[in-house]
Structures are given as structure tokens and as C-alpha cells.
Amino acid sequence: MMFKVGKPVTGNDFFDRTKMITDVRRLIVDRQDFMMKAPRRYGKTSLIKHVLLDSKDPYLYLDLRRESRMENIAEQIIDFVFTQAGISGFFRRMKEGIAKFMINAKHEVTIKTEIFEYSVEFFSDEKKKPCELLIKALETAEQIATELNRHFIIIFDEFQDVSRFICEGNVLEMMRGTIQHHEHITYAFLGSIEHLMTDIFENKKSPFYNYCRKLKLPAFDIIELAPQLEMTFKKRQIIFEDSLDLMSVLQRLFGHPTNTMLVMQHIYYSALDKEIRLVTKQMIDNAYESAFNEVHDLIEQYVHELKGKKHHYDVLCRLARNEEQILTAQALNQVYKGLIEMGYIAHIKRGEYILNDGFLVEYAKGFNT
Ligand SMILES: Nc1ncnc2c1ncn2[C@@H]1O[C@H](COP(=O)(O)OP(=O)(O)OP(=O)(O)O)[C@@H](O)[C@H]1O
Ligand SMILES: [Mg+2]
Known part of the structure; x- marks a missing residue:
């Protein structure tokens, strides 16, 4: 099939983005953590998966939107790193029987057996709390990467969803405290709901403020x-x-x-x-x-969302139709900011904005209605 729509695309289905590919590759090679945000359906997941196709370093791709519990994320991290250390199916085998797993896996593991034994002990304890498991999983990942003298890549897609999980403390604070010391793992955070990603990475009060490089995925060139x-x-x-x-x-x-x-x-x-x-x-x-x-129904959903916020739809319509705005400069700036954060418009240069979705422009102009 040519020109796929819907699922993330890679390889031959992937177009454009030469500059972003170079930038992302460089960051990964230089082991620089980064975040990437863009409006929905802009190709974040595609870009990262496409770049990772030829990665020499092992990587783990985690989609937080698909997970319902923090424990599952911790399990995926542990399964991934122990696979790198010679033991695949860590959690499945552990649940099948701890004693047998301990004995058999001892011969498979390519790192110090203490790390393995300790991990089984820790992760088989049902009383551990969700974020405690996540943090321990991340620490174990760094420990194993160090032991193996390897470099791992961990991708958190839809990272803004992290605040959705049940956690015994401030998950961002706990994560930041751990991963900032990791020298053998590069972390990438992708997200689509712009204001949430901005809250996490650009708000001075957030533990992730100024933590890593910030990329914005633009429209196609x-x-x-x-x-x-x-x-x-x-x-x-x-x-x-x-x-x-x-x-x-x-x-x-x-x-x-x-x-x-x-x-x-x-x-x-x-x-x-x-x-x-x-x-x-x-x-x-x-x-x-x-x-x-x-996509007409989808556009109507957007319009519904926009109408729920004061002045947003009116400002957007005027922008789409190239009409003069009627709000005061201050109020207008507020609305522009809101529209950017919601992913509807982009700032081009001083005082100039553009809609991201041409179909929304058509809708606002009354195309086909
Ligand atoms: N580089 C590209 N080449 C070709 N098509 C692309 C590219 N990037 C995005 N697309 C198109 O956009 C669709 C969505 O891509 P993708 O799922 O990667 O976006 P996303 O930003 O991760 O979306 P979401 O916000 O839903 O997670 C793809 O199915 C494809 O039709
Ligand atoms: Mg995606």
C-alpha cells in the first residue's frame, strides 16, 4: 500500500523530515536526553520509530497511553534490560516459579548474579508501591547498562499521560531524581497534548524544567x-x-x-x-x-472543543478568513497562546500566526457546507 494513513509509518512509507532525522540521530549518538512535542497526528511516533530502525543500541519503546498501570511499565523495563543481560521473559518466568527461575537463569545471566538475585527478590515482593517499582526498574536498567558497558535508549511516548498513573508520590520528581544520574541510558519523551508537555518541560516549577533538549516537530516541508x-x-x-x-x-x-x-x-x-x-x-x-x-466529523469535534473556550473559535475563524481581530491586544495574545497550546495554530513570526490544519481553515471558511 502507498501513502499510509493512521498507524505510524517507517522505512519506505516515510517521507520528508531530513533535518529532524539528522537532529534526532545526533542527540541519540551524543546521549543527550530530549523531548519532542507536536500537535496530534503530526508524526512523532513515526519519526522516532524510523530513526530507531538503524539504531545500533538496544532500545525500548514505551507508549504510556496504552498502559493502565505503572507496574506494567516497570515490568517492560525490567524485561528489556534482562533480555540484554541474557535472560529473556524475566517476569513471566518469575511468576511461574521463583525458585526454579533463580536456579535456571543463574547460568544464563551475563552480568553479576547478585544484580539478578536482588532483582528477583525485589520485584517478586507484592508489597512494593507503583512508583517505587518504576524507579527501581530504571535504576536496574542503568546498573545493567553499566555492567555490560552498553548504551540503551528508552522512549516514553505520550509522556504527558504519566500524571494519569497511580503513584505514591510525585512521579516527575521521583523520575527526574533518578534518571539525571544515568550515563548509559538516553531518554526521549514524546507527547502530543501541547500544554501538558509544556507544563512538564517548560514550567519553572516542574521537576523536568530545563532537564533536556526540547524539539518541536513542524509540519511537512x-x-x-x-x-x-x-x-x-x-x-x-x-x-x-x-x-x-x-x-x-x-x-x-x-x-x-x-x-x-x-x-x-x-x-x-x-x-x-x-x-x-x-x-x-x-x-x-x-x-x-x-x-x-x-475527516469532517473530526473537524467538528475540534470546533466543539474550541467553542468550549472563550473567544477561541472566533479568533481562529478570523485568522482562517484573514479578517481583522476585534479583541484587545492582551486578550488576543491570551487566546493565541491557548490555541498554540491546544495544537491548533503555530507562531510564524512576530504577530503572525497560521492554522496547522488546512481542513480546519476550509471549515472555518465554510467549504462544502
Ligand atoms: N514522515 C511521514 N511520512 C509519511 N506519513 C507520515 C509521516 N509522518 C506522519 N505521517 C502520517 O501521519 C500519520 C500519523 O503519524 P504518527 O502516528 O507517527 O503521528 P503522531 O504524532 O505520533 O500521532 P499521535 O498524536 O496520534 O500519537 C501516519 O499514519 C501518516 O499518515
Ligand atoms: Mg504517536
Whole structure:
């Protein structure tokens, strides 16, 4: 399938992002912890998974949105690091029988047996508290990486969800206190709900304030993307009547990754239906419209969310329609800030803002209604 929509993409399905790939690779090689934030569906997970495809260092990818308990996260960390130390299935085997596990695994482990024995003792104790388990798992990870003289990478995706877990203390404080001493593990934190990520990493009162490098994943770079897309179509004998038509629809989409891929998929299918695989402006416009209709309900959800906040939808509509704003400068700035944090707009330069989602612009302008 060409032009995937929905799941994270890597390898041949992955487009654009040359600069971000270089930046992220460099940070990982230099063992510099970092965070990356972006609006939803911008490609954070795709980018990190794509970069890690050729990682020489073992990595663990954790998606906090998928987990319901802190204990599960601790287990995944322990399973991962003990696999690196020669013992796979740590938790499963431990639960099957501690005594047998102790005896058998002793011969498999490639590090000091004390670390192994101590870990079994610690993690089999049911009275341990959730964050205590997480912190011990992270400490064990560093200890094992040091013993093996290796470098591990741990990715926390949807990190803003960390505050959702039951924890006996301040989870951010506890984590920060531990991981700041880790020299053999690089941590990356990805997140999508912008104001929560900002609260964690940019609020002076947060334990993670100024803790690591902060990256922002921008929209697609259309200049880089356009020729890649054209080439991909060409490989399937699909040619654009005029390259500028492709360029202009990409601009109309504002480089929004998911919307762009959705429109490309619609173009691809409509071209397959034709005997002569020539993409005309009319086909592109139809694809755009079909894609817009497909995400219409989602856009309405956005609008509903925006209308729940004072002035937000009005300011956004005026921005979309290029109309003058009517709020006082101070009130307007407040709303702009809110819209940025919610992931709806981006700040371009002094006093200039742009909507992230071209379909939302169309909606605000009354497209197709
Ligand atoms: N580099 C890329 N090349 C091609 N398509 C991409 C790229 N980045 C994102 N996409 C498109 O965006 C979709 C969402 O990507 P991904 O799941 O990585 O985003 P995300 O920011 O992690 O989203 P979420 O906020 O839901 O976690 C993909 O299915 C794909 O259609
Ligand atoms: Mg994601």
C-alpha cells in the first residue's frame, strides 16, 4: 500500500523530515536526553520509530497511553534490560516459579548474579508501591547498562499521560531524581497534548524544567516532500499533468502530515481507476474534497472543543478568513497562546500566526457546507 494513513509509518512509507532525522540521530549518538512535542497526528511516533530502525543500541519503546498501570511499565523495563543481560521473559518466568527461575537463569545471566538475585527478590515482593517499582526498574536498567558497558535508549511516548498513573508520590520528581544520574541510558519523551508537555518541560516549577533538549516537530516541508511524492507516484506509472498542481494542493494542506497522506491516497486510488494514469487538476481537487469529507466529523469535534473556550473559535475563524481581530491586544495574545497550546495554530513570526490544519481553515471558511 502507498501513502499510509493512521498507524505510524517507517522505512519506505516515510517521507520528508531530513533535518529532524539528522537532529534526532545526533542527540541519540551524543546521549543527550530530549523531548519532542507536536500537535496530534503530526508524526512523532513515526519519526522516532524510523530513526530507531538503524539504531545500533538496544532500545525500548514505551507508549504510556496504552498502559493502565505503572507496574506494567516497570515490568517492560525490567524485561528489556534482562533480555540484554541474557535472560529473556524475566517476569513471566518469575511468576511461574521463583525458585526454579533463580536456579535456571543463574547460568544464563551475563552480568553479576547478585544484580539478578536482588532483582528477583525485589520485584517478586507484592508489597512494593507503583512508583517505587518504576524507579527501581530504571535504576536496574542503568546498573545493567553499566555492567555490560552498553548504551540503551528508552522512549516514553505520550509522556504527558504519566500524571494519569497511580503513584505514591510525585512521579516527575521521583523520575527526574533518578534518571539525571544515568550515563548509559538516553531518554526521549514524546507527547502530543501541547500544554501538558509544556507544563512538564517548560514550567519553572516542574521537576523536568530545563532537564533536556526540547524539539518541536513542524509540519511537512513541502519543497522537500513534493519531489518525493512525485517520484513515488512515478514508480507506479502515475504522472502529474502539471507538477505545480501537486505543489499547490500541498500548500493548501499546510504540510499537515495526516491530511496530506490522506489526499495522496485518494489521488492514488482515483489514478488506479483510470487507464491512462495521468493526474489532472480536477482529480486532485476531487481527492481533496473526498479527504475533507472523510475527516469532517473530526473537524467538528475540534470546533466543539474550541467553542468550549472563550473567544477561541472566533479568533481562529478570523485568522482562517484573514479578517481583522476585534479583541484587545492582551486578550488576543491570551487566546493565541491557548490555541498554540491546544495544537491548533503555530507562531510564524512576530504577530503572525497560521492554522496547522488546512481542513480546519476550509471549515472555518465554510467549504462544502
Ligand atoms: N514522515 C511521514 N511520512 C509519511 N506519513 C507520515 C509521516 N509522518 C506522519 N505521517 C502520517 O501521519 C500519520 C500519523 O503519524 P504518527 O502516528 O507517527 O503521528 P503522531 O504524532 O505520533 O500521532 P499521535 O498524536 O496520534 O500519537 C501516519 O499514519 C501518516 O499518515
Ligand atoms: Mg504517536
